[in-house]
Amino acid sequence: MPKANKSQKSAVIKKQSNSSIKYVIGCDDWRAHRFDVVMQIPGEITGQGPLQLQLPAWIPGSYMIRDFSKHLESITATEIVSAKSTKQIKLFKIDSHTWELKSKQDVEVRYQVYAFDTSVRAAYLDQERAFFNASSLCLQILGFSKVTCELELLKPKNPELNARWSVQTTLPAKEIKEAKQAKQTKQTKQAKKSGFGVYQADSYDSLIDHPVAMGEFQVIEWQAHGTPHRMVIQGLLDAVDERQLRRDLKAICEAHISFFEPEKPRAPFKEYCFIVNTVGDGYGGLEHRNSTALLCKRADLPYSGQNLQKHEAYEDFLGLCSHEYFHSWMVKRIKPKVFDPYVLDQKNHTRLLWLFEGFTSYYDDLQLFRSQRITLASYVKRIEKTWNMILRGPGRHKQSLSESSFDAWTKYYQMDENTPNAVVSYYAKGSLVALALDLKIREHTKQKQSLDDVMRHLWQMYQLTETGMAEDDFDRAIEFVIGSGFMGIWTQIKRDHIDGIGDLPLETLLPKVGIKVQLKKVLATESAEVAKQLLGIRTTVNNGWVKLSHVLDGGLAQETGLSPGDHLASINGERVTPGRLEELLLPLIQQLARAQTVKVLVYRHEKELVLTMQAAKNKESILASKPKQYSLSV
Numbered sequence: 001m002p003k004a005n006k007s008q009k010s011a012v013i014k015k016q017s018n019s020s021i022k023y024v025i026g027c028d029d030w031r032a033h034r035f036d037v038v039m040q041i042p043g044e045i046t047g048q049g050p051l052q053l054q055l056p057a058w059i060p061g062s063y064m065i066r067d068f069s070k071h072l073e074s075i076t077a078t079e080i081v082s083a084k085s086t087k088q089i090k091l092f093k094i095d096s097h098t099w100e101l102k103s104k105q106d107v108e109v110r111y112q113v114y115a116f117d118t119s120v121r122a123a124y125l126d127q128e129r130a131f132f133n134a135s136s137l138c139l140q141i142l143g144f145s146k147v148t149c150e151l152e153l154l155k156p157k158n159p160e161l162n163a164r165w166s167v168q169t170t171l172p173a174k175e176i177k178e179a180k181q182a183k184q185t186k187q188t189k190q191a192k193k194s195g196f197g198v199y200q201a202d203s204y205d206s207l208i209d210h211p212v213a214m215g216e217f218q219v220i221e222w223q224a225h226g227t228p229h230r231m232v233i234q235g236l237l238d239a240v241d242e243r244q245l246r247r248d249l250k251a252i253c254e255a256h257i258s259f260f261e262p263e264k265p266r267a268p269f270k271e272y273c274f275i276v277n278t279v280g281d282g283y284g285g286l287e288h289r290n291s292t293a294l295l296c297k298r299a300d301l302p303y304s305g306q307n308l309q310k311h312e313a314y315e316d317f318l319g320l321c322s323h324e325y326f327h328s329w330m331v332k333r334i335k336p337k338v339f340d341p342y343v344l345d346q347k348n349h350t351r352l353l354w355l356f357e358g359f360t361s362y363y364d365d366l367q368l369f370r371s372q373r374i375t376l377a378s379y380v381k382r383i384e385k386t387w388n389m390i391l392r393g394p395g396r397h398k399q400s401l402s403e404s405s406f407d408a409w410t411k412y413y414q415m416d417e418n419t420p421n422a423v424v425s426y427y428a429k430g431s432l433v434a435l436a437l438d439l440k441i442r443e444h445t446k447q448k449q450s451l452d453d454v455m456r457h458l459w460q461m462y463q464l465t466e467t468g469m470a471e472d473d474f475d476r477a478i479e480f481v482i483g484s485g486f487m488g489i490w491t492q493i494k495r496d497h498i499d500g501i502g503d504l505p506l507e508t509l510l511p512k513v514g515i516k517v518q519l520k521k522v523l524a525t526e527s528a529e530v531a532k533q534l535l536g537i538r539t540t541v542n543n544g545w546v547k548l549s550h551v552l553d554g555g556l557a558q559e560t561g562l563s564p565g566d567h568l569a570s571i572n573g574e575r576v577t578p579g580r581l582e583e584l585l586l587p588l589i590q591q592l593a594r595a596q597t598v599k600v601l602v603y604r605h606e607k608e609l610v611l612t613m614q615a616a617k618n619k620e621s622i623l624a625s626k627p628k629q630y631s632l633s634v
Helices: 159-164 182-194 242-260 312-326 353-370 376-391 401-406 408-412 428-444 451-465 473-482 484-498 506-513 528-535 556-560 578-593 619-623
Strands: 021-029 034-041 051-054 072-082 085-089 091-095 098-101 106-114 123-125 129-132 149-153 166-168 197-201 212-215 218-224 227-234 272-279 284-287 291-297 516-519 537-542 545-551 567-571 598-604 607-613 630-633
Touching: 034 123, 072 091, 129 272, 149 212, 166 182, 212 227, 218 242, 227 242, 242 312, 242 353, 242 451, 272 312, 284 312, 291 312, 312 353, 312 376, 353 376, 353 401, 353 428, 353 451, 376 428, 376 630, 401 408, 401 428, 401 484, 428 451, 428 484, 428 506, 451 473, 473 484, 506 516, 506 630, 528 537, 528 556, 528 578, 545 556, 545 578, 556 607, 567 578, 578 598
Parallel strands: 021 149, 227 272, 272 291
Antiparallel strands: 021 034, 034 106, 051 098, 072 085, 072 106, 091 098, 123 129, 129 212, 149 197, 166 212, 218 227, 284 291, 516 630, 537 545, 545 567, 567 598, 598 607
16 A cells, blocks of 8 residues: 655655754674664654654666665664663564654664675775765655754774774764863864764755765865865775876866856855775766765776876776766756655656766766866867767667666666667767757857857756756757757757657768768778677676677677577687687688688577578678778867
8 A cells, every 4th residue: 555655755744853863873893794873763753753764765866776775684673761761662664665663752773784885876894994875874754854864973993993994075064062071072073083973964865965985095185266175085005196186186176167157166065075986897976966976996097107198097087077076066956857856765757867967978078178188189089989889889779868868767777688779878879969969059159159058057047946957948948048049950959869869960060160070991800899890799708708798789690690698619610718709700700701601609598509600792791890980080
């Protein structure tokens, strides 16, 4: 039976309490990777019950139901009858992430959360570091989302961790009055030094928008247009080049601030923190209101003595920083109306992710160029890479950008072996739409206006209204800023490339601004990667075998009968190994070009299959790169 207050949006909003809901977080069970959580609910709130306690099913910014409650263990509730008397009370579980609580007294809810997720979305704990988003640890009380929340972080009892660890977060520290006891004042000073202590958020939504990291950090600080910024890095084996990072990040942040506030540059926050976890292999980021959590390879960062002109991975890292920082305006403040407020126990569908993620992906690279972190030639090569990546995906012929946005929850964020055949990235193609729109606006207005003007208008409107964007508000913004005479052009772009599946005409738009476009003439015999494109396969290594991770629509592999998950055993009687794949693929292409048949032996579901591969009669079609790929230059 559906509950009356199943979600925040449908909740019966009860009287908001002046009392705070408090969470006490302990990290002493690091060997088992479990956070200890105590949730303290005052009687002023329980008296308005029965209450429903719920752990979010997803985290804003990552559009997939993740069911964080699956890691919650051993939950109990205790009623505080008096200073000397307590009584255990029952929690009634309603669904996988919701519990009902009945009491009229102060209540403590105790539970543990297993935390061993290295991503930026959830929680992690071991002897090296601790990290969490409160959406993974802190139960919310439905109907009381506006109540002040306190978060107390306990220092580890382990002497070694106690001495080494500190806290990094942008959650405001709770103000403690001077009139308190001297002992408390001393503890407060110690907390300020290490960061352990009590923090405060004005609502649950605010609480979950401030990730917390604990451990040892390399800290890099700078000011961007007068606002304090810092990057805190964990997991390093060697110290990074602080001067290089400080110089680059300061330039990027100031470029973004000036972009939205060109006349009087000022950030929309009082401080900002990049929380970085470095690993051997990983990449990702998640935006927050005045911070971001980032994951990257240690090798992605700059170290003393490196030639950064050849460090493309560092450019990618700066692009990630730029992307998440731009989100401080676009998504964390300017946002789709359906996210206002977020409904954390169910999918929040919008058709606008092509705008919020795609346009952010356009500006993340553009701002690297504008802040002089990369050259024009490097910027153009990044456009080339994105464009060719989209052209290689058969899914662009089936799914529109608006559909991709709406179905992000089940398709983009739940990728499988058929994803390239069925899905188009609203990040990548969305960035190309922004590029095309920007070029069209500049052409239409004879270089007097650009997409920048539309984005600044969105920011100005947010500051005036502080409401989310409806599905057609971007149309209104373009008409208001660029004028009704441009709406025919915009309508066609939207019809063909956002609601439709047409390829963007960049080959005709880019030359108008001095970017040369050439069709690549790459022979499939020149590299294994091009050969894979021709065959329509993507591979990975699995227990020493070459495994087909994807088989693309329209490729020769699919026509032959190869399938995702197949393990390649031999080609024309020669054994396939990861080290010999390129050695065998290139002769295979030559044989196909000579109209010869090729025997391919694979194992599927532990069963041997022998397949015959034969190319089309046209030699040019087998040797030419497929699909079309372009080369850009200035």
